[in-house]
Amino acid sequence: MEDYNDKDMDTNYNDIAGIESYLDGTLKGEAQIQFQKWRTSDPESERKIAAQRLIRYGMQAVASKTYQAKVEEWEEQIKQEEAQRQEEDEEAQSVFGRFRTLMPLAIAATVLLLLLIGSRWYISQQYSNQALALANYQVVEADRLKGLRGANPEVPESNWEDCASAVPILQSIVASSPVYAQSQFALGQCLFEQQHYTAAAQAFETSINAGGKSFEQYETAYWSRVLALLASGEQSDKEILQLLDGLPPDTNQGLIRKSDRLKKDLSSVWRAIAR
Amino acid sequence: MSILNLKEDDRLLPQLKKPNPRLEYKIYRKWRGKFRATLIKKYHCPEEMVEEVYSEAFTITIQNIQTGKLDLPLQANLLTYCISVGKNILSNSRPKKHTPIPMDEDVLTTLLEKMGSEGEDPDFEDAEVEMLVMKIQALLEQMGQNCQDSLKGKYWYNYSHRDMMEEFNLPNENASRQRLHKCLAKMRKKLIGS
Secondary structure, three states: OEOOOHHHOOOHHHHHHHHHHHHHOOOOHHHHHHHHHHHHHOOOHHHHHHHHHHHHHHHHHHHHHHHHHHHHHHHHHHHHHHHHHHHHHHHHHHHHHHHHHHHHHHHHHHHHHHHHHHHHHHHHHHOOHHHHHHHHOOOOOHHHHHHHHHHOOOOOOOOOOOHHHHHHHHHHHHHHOOOOHHHHHHHHHHHHHOOOHHHHHHHHHHHHHHHHHHOOOHHHHHHHHHHHHHHHOOOOHHHHHHHHHOOOOOOOHHHHHHHHHHHHHHHOHHHHHHO | OOHHHHHHHHHHHHHHOOOOHHHHHHHHHHHHHHHHHHHHHOOOOOHHHHHHHHHHHHHHHHHHHHOOOOOOOOOOOHHHHHHHHHHHHHHOOOOOOOOOOOOOHHHHHHHHHHHOOOOOOOOOOHHHHHHHHHHHHHHHHHEOHHHHHHHHHHHOOOOOHHHHHHHOOOOOHHHHHHHHHHHHHHHHHHHHOO
């Protein structure tokens, strides 16, 4: 590879310059006259001009090819970048997609679980032994305790409305007069209120035995005993149901309805869940 | 066509007159999406062809700017011009796969005859252009670096002798002219023997 040296210069040099000016459209004046003279005198002139045009054309075609090859490299580069970006997008999309699909399921499962736990808790609260017993229990009537005092003049006047204070007094009364049904009943009620269910059941049972069916509070004492046994958890549901069946047939309608409802509750699916 | 785009292209065109690969690449990326979409949607260009058409249309657009065929004042923005070039390529598209064969004397004679000494450039066959490109490329590679610079400056980038004087650190324009003529003489001698 070498450049064209001065020693290589021949007569073509001038026609090269002339043809270039001719092809550039800049030939004029004396140069144009010289060029025309050369064109008519040199038998190779047309071929030389055509060759120089061909070189121009070819150089531009090479330029186009070279440039296009470069552009195609850009295209390839861009495509690679796009493919990589698409791959990354797809990967991100699949992670996000999985997350997006699973997220509602996870939320739904969590909500369902919370609902189940909440429902289970609620049912256990509503259908536990104590809850069922308390829902059906009748509150102690203060007047009745006051009446009790009338029958026992040794009983002090104060604190009758407060079971916590009444229990020791009632216990001292039943200790001295165990057969007094009303005292046992009042003691049972106070013990029930203080959540001493086993002791309450015992007091109610004593009051039933002491007073018999003629006892004014017989039905209530029987009912209260069943509730105390239920609340204590010492009896099975089956035993409680048997006890409920033992309510006297002439029991007042209010208690019968309560008894039926309690039986239904004890046999319900909710009760089974709560257990 | 937006006036804003036209004004932007009025500023862009002079910057593209000289080779500026970084800017050209930026423009290539910028136009690519719109070009592809237009060719596919508006001119029903098959997707597998659109990249080839775009690279060819972009090449022609840049070369027309660099050779002065496309110049100010612009009648349309440059992307629109490039798209219309692409549309023409598409409408004239024909199978292009040729196996180039070395140029022999007969082919050269045919090319010289077709080219002639005056008039418009002829419509060569694709295979003829391929052969000519191979031949010129081979001749160019046989030249020294100075000759390659000179010939590329003149015919690839449309440099003036003043541009080449500055670009190649030559003492004056005449030195650039003389170097180009020497190189052309050498190439012509290699091509036709005289």
